[in-house]
Amino acid sequence: MAELPGARVELELLADDLRERIGELAERLTPGADLGMLFPREPSVVDRHEPPGFRYTVMARGRRPGGLGAPALVAHAADLLGRLDWDVTDREGDAEDAKAGTDAEAGTDGRAALSGGTGHRHVLTARHPDGSVIEVRVDAGGPTVLYIGRTPVVALYEPEEFRWPEPVRTPGTVTPGHLLCYECDGLGACACCGGRGWLPDEPHGRSRCPECATRRVCPICRGAGQLPVSLLSPYQRTMYPELDG
Ligand SMILES: [Zn+2]
Numbered sequence: 388m389a390e391l392p393g394a395r396v397e398l399e400l401l402a403d404d405l406r407e408r409i410g411e412l413a414e415r416l417t418p419g420a421d422l423g424m425l426f427p428r429e430p431s432v433v434d435r436h437e438p439p440g441f442r443y444t445v446m447a448r449g450r451r452p453g454g455l456g457a458p459a460l461v462a463h464a465a466d467l468l469g470r471l472d473w474d475v476t477d478r479e480g481d482a483e484d485a486k487a488g489t490d491a492e493a494g495t496d497g498r499a500a501l502s503g504g505t506g507h508r509h510v511l512t513a514r515h516p517d518g519s520v521i522e523v524r525v526d527a528g529g530p531t532v533l534y535i536g537r538t539p540v541v542a543l544y545e546p547e548e549f550r551w552p553e554p555v556r557t558p559g560t561v562t563p564g565h566l567l568c569y570e571c572d573g574l575g576a577c578a579c580c581g582g583r584g585w586l587p588d589e590p591h592g593r594s595r596c597p598e599c600a601t602r603r604v605c606p607i608c609r610g611a612g613q614l615p616v617s618l619l620s621p622y623q624r625t626m627y628p629e630l631d632g
């Protein structure tokens with residue numbers, strides 16, 4: 388894969404900005420916060436269309452100081468981010484509070500309980516003009532405060548055009564005592580996906596190949612493109628009518 392010039396540097400800079408912002412925010416709001424998760428080694432692939440899109444997700448975890456309520460902490464976070472060009476687009480809290488005590492919030496709506504809490508929480512979402520997003524999740528019933536930052540999705544590599552592979556065996560190169568694989572006809576690679584291990588699919592761009600299940604090679608000959616006649620099963624022999632002719 389050919390790197391797109393400058394793309395990785397751009398993504399690293401976006402991640403650095405995000406780390407700095409979340410580090411500051413966490414230190415201000417929840418002194419002594421655990422910042423260890425701010426430094427993932429690699430960005431993750433979040434869009435598998437061609438070219439694939441990468442993003443960093445960075446996190447910090449803090450404890451809400453005693454005496455400071457969850458709504459107050461969220462308001463403070465909104466204020467700090469708002470002053471730094473972040474657009475606080477979404478604040479949830481009252482709605483989630485209203486559900487407290489019912490079983491509606493017990494992990495069924497994707498906004499599951501933070502560990503150690505009662506289940507309901509206050510969530511603040513802020514967006515930066517550079518495309519980064521910060522989410523502050525404050526557990527209303529426990530001390531956990533989670534800061535999650537996501538960079539925008541960036542393509543790091545030139546789009547790659549897929550080329551169907553050349554067969555590993557042909558009628559002219561098959562080893563004596565062997566026959567071309569009846570499944571892939573000598574291709575060796577998985578004949579369903581062409582050796583990619585995946586097929587183009589929506590919405591994420593790819594789905595696992597149902598034929599080889601990401602192993603990339605033909606499931607019958609395991610990549611050899613040919614099968615030894617002496618080891619053919621009775622069923623496999625039926626694929627070669629010429630053997631019993
Ligand atoms: Zn095969």
Ligand SMILES: [Zn+2]
Binds near residue numbers: 581582596597600
């Ligand atoms: Zn396959």
